[in-house]
Amino acid sequence: MPENVNPDAAVALGRLRSYHSLQRSFVTFCNCTGRSVRPVWINYRGEPEPYAKMAAQSGRRMNTFLGHPWMFRDAVSDDRLLVNGHEVFVPPPGQFNEIGQPRYIVVNITIPEARPTRMEESTCALPCAQHERGISNIHNWPWLGG
Structure with a gap:
């Protein structure tokens, strides 16, 4: 995204779309709901591009x-969901650790009406937080299914 473009302003003005960027970002989407969730990327024309569903309580x-x-939308009802407390998530610049591996940030997907308790928040983030601790064999983790 060009440095002079504020993503919040773009959303407010109805110009939500992807901007051409070569700067990568690394995220772990954590579905903290009991619902099947569909991630939706907003493309360069401002059109939604649905991705494969995520099972309940998966990452x-x-x-x-x-x-x-x-x-993020409920895969069955198409209800809107929140990501880190907002309707839209715009990834920050990616970071790498000291040996050049990507550092994944955790992004929590929740239901708007339900305010999770501290216990629910920590339970939700627990599997996803394992990424932050540098566990690299993610392909064997069943909760990371697509």
Whole structure:
């Protein structure tokens, strides 16, 4: 995303779309709901591009780009969901650890009406937080299914 473009302003003005960027971002989407969730990337024309469903209480690593907005919908009812408390998530610049591996940030998907308790928040983030501790064999983790 160009540095002079504020993603919140773009959303407010109805111009939500992806911007061309070569700067990668690394996120772990954590479905903290009891619902099947559909991640939706907003493309360069501002059109929704649905991705494969995520099972309830699951997580998925995603390599995306700075300035590429994501929204999340209930896969059955199409109800809107929140991501880190907002309707839209715009990834920050990606970071790497000291040996050049990507550092994945955890992004929590929740139901708007339900305010999770502290215990629910920590329970939700627990499997996803394992990414932050550098566990690299994610392909064997059943909760990371697609």
